[in-house]
Amino acid sequence: MKITGNTILITGGTSGIGRALAEALHARGNRVIITGRRQALLDEIAAAHPGITGLPLDLDDPGSLPRLVAEVRARFPGLNVLIANAGISRTEDMAADGWDATDAEAIVATNILGVLRVTAAFLPLLKGKWGATLMATSSALAFVPRADFPAYCASKAFLHSWLQSLRHQLRDVPVEVLELSPPYVQTELTGPAQAADPRAMPLDAYAAEVMDLLEREAHPRDEILLDRDLPRRFAERDGRYDAVFAALNPG
């Protein structure tokens, strides 16, 4: 991915990883469009960073994405980078009486269908553009699941597989397809406690590492992964899957 001079749309840009990347990419001379449901945050971030534009997108509202696409086509026809980053995470206890699929359905809708729909909507705009790039945010949990986040981990495993096929199909277009697989990072993805959890990586440090990997093009297989997550990424290949699974899922 070219590191400057792009027009970049980031879904889930109102907070956490999406916001941090939006601000870092803006600082490197990119025009950045962030999307999300929280209008007050879209306004606040745009006001603080001339050159960042905030546009509403609610992936649960079928009318929202077509409105966004029409506005981006009209105002930002030079769009050449899409970062499909919006996602949600919830624990699920499938052994509990009364467990139902409500949370899993919400996760599938946002993390899987949301990425597919956003990609389908914006891919025509990216094709043929200088530096055309599509990045989607999966997770280090795509490779070995944490059993208390079953649908979440499976949604990220879906993206890991799907992005490989997308990359292959777009190889001659060309559109570069990148997979961003974050470790556990201090955001409010699972609630306010995560943002202060000392076991999670500080958000600024994670964003800085991602920018460094992008700048150095240090992402073999087009997967943006921290070195610390490589044992998880290659657990199956290295014959360590059961041990890694057990470490992630004690008891």
Ligand SMILES: NC(=O)c1ccc[n+]([C@@H]2O[C@H](COP(=O)([O-])OP(=O)(O)OC[C@H]3O[C@@H](n4cnc5c(N)ncnc54)[C@H](OP(=O)(O)O)[C@@H]3O)[C@@H](O)[C@H]2O)c1
């Ligand atoms: N933090 C971690 O430890 C971690 C680890 C691995 C992967 N990830 C992934 O990183 C991505 C960003 O998460 P985060 O950690 O930065 O958490 P976050 O701060 O909660 O960010 C999630 C973003 O997604 C947007 N979003 C959620 N549901 C949406 C919907 N229905 N329609 C439109 N936008 C929606 C939110 O915006 P609004 O609320 O304004 O709509 C928000 O900007 C996610 O895909 C997550 O799975 C995070």
